[in-house]
Amino acid sequence: MAHATGLKFLRKNSIPLMWCSGCGYGAALSALLRSFEELGYTNEDTVVVTGIGCWGKADDYITTNTLHTTHGRALSFATGVKAVNPKLHVVVLMGDGDGVTIGGNHFIHAARRNIDLTAIVLNNYNYGMTGGQYSATTPAYSYTSTTRYGNPEREFDVCALAEAAGANYVARESVYRGFQMQERIKEALNKPGFSLVEIISPCTTHYGPNNKMKVPIDMIRMLKVKGIPLEKYEPDQYPSAEGYFPVGKMVDKNAPDFNTRYEEVRTKAQQIS
Amino acid sequence: MPEQTRLIQGNQAIAEGAFYAGAKFFAGYPITPSSEVAEESARQLPKIGGVFMQMEDEIASMGAIVGASLAGAKSFTATSGPGFSLMQENLGMAIAAEVPCVIVNVMRSGPSTGLATKPGQADVMQIRWGRHGDQTLIALSPASVKECFELTVKAFNFAEKYRVPVVLAADEIVAHMRENYSIPAPGELEVIDRKKPTMAPELYKPYTPDEDGIAPLAVYGSEYVYHVTSSMHGPEGSSNNNPANAAWKVGQLHEKIERYRDEIVMTKEFAVEDMDILVVTFGATTRAAREAIAAARSQGIKAGVLQLVTVWPLPDLEVARLGQLVKRVVVPEMNYSGQIAAEVQRILGPSVDIRRVNKYNGTIITPQDILNAIK
Numbered sequence: 276m277a278h279a280t281g282l283k284f285l286r287k288n289s290i291p292l293m294w295c296s297g298c299g300y301g302a303a304l305s306a307l308l309r310s311f312e313e314l315g316y317t318n319e320d321t322v323v324v325t326g327i328g329c330w331g332k333a334d335d336y337i338t339t340n341t342l343h344t345t346h347g348r349a350l351s352f353a354t355g356v357k358a359v360n361p362k363l364h365v366v367v368l369m370g371d372g373d374g375v376t377i378g379g380n381h382f383i384h385a386a387r388r389n390i391d392l393t394a395i396v397l398n399n400y401n402y403g404m405t406g407g408q409y410s411a412t413t414p415a416y417s418y419t420s421t422t423r424y425g426n427p428e429r430e431f432d433v434c435a436l437a438e439a440a441g442a443n444y445v446a447r448e449s450v451y452r453g454f455q456m457q458e459r460i461k462e463a464l465n466k467p468g469f470s471l472v473e474i475i476s477p478c479t480t481h482y483g484p485n486n487k488m489k490v491p492i493d494m495i496r497m498l499k500v501k502g503i504p505l506e507k508y509e510p511d512q513y514p515s516a517e518g519y520f521p522v523g524k525m526v527d528k529n530a531p532d533f534n535t536r537y538e539e540v541r542t543k544a545q546q547i548s
Numbered sequence: 549m550p551e552q553t554r555l556i557q558g559n560q561a562i563a564e565g566a567f568y569a570g571a572k573f574f575a576g577y578p579i580t581p582s583s584e585v586a587e588e589s590a591r592q593l594p595k596i597g598g599v600f601m602q603m604e605d606e607i608a609s610m611g612a613i614v615g616a617s618l619a620g621a622k623s624f625t626a627t628s629g630p631g632f633s634l635m636q637e638n639l640g641m642a643i644a645a646e647v648p649c650v651i652v653n654v655m656r657s658g659p660s661t662g663l664a665t666k667p668g669q670a671d672v673m674q675i676r677w678g679r680h681g682d683q684t685l686i687a688l689s690p691a692s693v694k695e696c697f698e699l700t701v702k703a704f705n706f707a708e709k710y711r712v713p714v715v716l717a718a719d720e721i722v723a724h725m726r727e728n729y730s731i732p733a734p735g736e737l738e739v740i741d742r743k744k745p746t747m748a749p750e751l752y753k754p755y756t757p758d759e760d761g762i763a764p765l766a767v768y769g770s771e772y773v774y775h776v777t778s779s780m781h782g783p784e785g786s787s788n789n790n791p792a793n794a795a796w797k798v799g800q801l802h803e804k805i806e807r808y809r810d811e812i813v814m815t816k817e818f819a820v821e822d823m824d825i826l827v828v829t830f831g832a833t834t835r836a837a838r839e840a841i842a843a844a845r846s847q848g849i850k851a852g853v854l855q856l857v858t859v860w861p862l863p864d865l866e867v868a869r870l871g872q873l874v875k876r877v878v879v880p881e882m883n884y885s886g887q888i889a890a891e892v893q894r895i896l897g898p899s900v901d902i903r904r905v906n907k908y909n910g911t912i913i914t915p916q917d918i919l920n921a922i923k
Contacts, residue, residue, distance in 0.1 A: 318773040319769065322768050334777070335786065335787060338773070340768045342615065342777075343787070344641060345611070345637050348637075352611040353615060354603075355613060355615025357619075358573065360619045360769050363619065363768060363769050381604065384608070541594040543594075
């Protein structure tokens with residue numbers, strides 16, 4: 276069997292991609308479109324919902340139904356789509372500013388509701404599109420255009436947040452681990468209930484240069500060195516304060532999703548006339 | 549056959565009106581004095597194959613009804629001033645993306661948390677201008693339980709027909725009032741569904757208007773695949789930064805409403821034939837005004853009422869036509885700034901005698917308050 280290329284889901288009249296040289300988002304988009312192809316998704320049965328930010332531009336390149344929404348609110352629009360048509364594959368693409376900073380409230384509640392959405396959060400540690408300001412995932416003490424003397428705030432662990440809020444599936448990868456990234460995306464797409472894949476990606480225009488990673492390859496090296504497979508990860512050996520992060524599948528459960536539970540509500544409601 | 553007459557609350561009539569119009573999705577966040585719309589929806593929607601969702605906030609509520617509408621369900625939410633403020637950004641998105649939906653704003657006394665359980669009519673301008681950028685929408689304001697029902701059906705019809713969000717601008721008085729009403733039988737009131745595409749799927753462009761000025765709207769999951777964006781977009785729905793396209797798009801959002809202005813603008817007139825004094829009203833204040841003109845007439849003063857059933861677009865021609873027949877115009881409204889009075893003054897000109905009757909302390913405007921301004 277020929278390898279999936281994902282090309283049939285790429286809007287070819289929209290390329291070249293707008294992302295900077297060395298950005299990891301093209302690799303993530305490719306993994307997503309190849310996953311669609313391998314899982315037999317169609318343009319008709321898929322809705323890709325995006326927020327605002329560099330990753331929020333991804334819908335421009337995708338041939339499925341798309342819904343490009345407001346900053347931080349993609350999950351709420353996606354919730355409405357999925358609630359009334361459970362048959363649709365609803366995939367939500369958000370960045371770290373979009374998904375867990377301005378959109379943090381929707382993120383935890385979508386996970387708590389366990390609504391069958393697949394959230395793919397591309398984390399590049401800062402707001403790339405608006406000039407490299409700090410977000411809720413910017414590591415403490417690191418430098419951005421609004422933390423010139425080091426970040427006084429602590430960063431969110433996006434995966435721990437999703438797990439605590441009740442997501443059925445949680446995984447983290449980096450764009451350095453291309454094969455595993457696509458496997459995680461496929462697992463998340465296949466999983467009923469709320470699933471999250473956090474993908475760490477270089478921002479070669481802002482975050483890297485602001486933090487002593489002058490050229491794109493420096494950030495890729497960082498992802499290689501700092502991303503530790505879960506089975507080898509020991510917090511004491513690989514402290515997050517030094518930029519280490521575990522990669523791999525962290526949560527995989529099968530709690531009933533929102534639409535399944537709502538069917539129970541309908542049954543009860545219809546019994547009471 | 550219409551059902552038996554029963555005592556029904558305004559908010560309940562709004563919810564019943566939505567179901568009559570075919571609504572299948574409600575997303576909202578509890579807020580006084582609108583919560584009964586949510587409670588009624590939570591009770592009824594699962595029985596009729598719909599979905600009720602209580603969201604984490606009003607921002608999410610507005611987003612969810614847009615998503616649900618694009619997935620094919622007639623959708624609505626209900627809130628009051630503070631929640632309506634939170635909805636504004638996503639409401640602007642719905643206008644730009646031309647997504648049919650209905651937003652019930654049961655107005656209460658502000659500013660801020662204000663007198664949270666008391667009536668107000670101070671959201672007139674928030675409804676029209678609360679969002680950034682150039683945009684417009686439709687707003688209807690009921691003065692009775694019957695109008696709560698009928699105007700909710702109208703609101704869905706306008707939303708579906710013109711692909712625009714419609715605000716039902718109720719106030720706490722009509723929303724919490726109970727009156728006798730019998731819900732019309734199916735078919736008695738017109739119910740309009742959005743125009744669906746009929747061309748070959750590959751030819752479908754969700755933002756290319758037909759000759760009637762409105763583009764057909766497909767449903768996610770059908771054979772018509774399409775793109776929707778909050779960004780400036782071209783006729784095919786993809787983002788587009790071309791200045792000529794942007795000018796066309798902003799114009800089109802306004803022109804489709806202006807074109808159907810005469811269908812959208814609704815007013816009611818009471819005793820205007822021989823009047824010397826005109827009272828211009830909307831919402832619950834209409835009731836006090838009708839009482840006031842009856843009292844005035846018993847004292848030999850010929851007064852009439854023009855009720856603005858449609859608040860936006862403003863019934864300017866109707867105000868102008870009646871306003872020029874009279875010696876004085878009285879505008880009662882439950883706000884400090886005279887939001888409608890200023891519009892009436894703008895329409896009729898600076899030399900016309902306009903008496904404002906404003907109350908903004910959470911108490912209602914009485915017939916006597918209006919009668920004092922008539923005399």
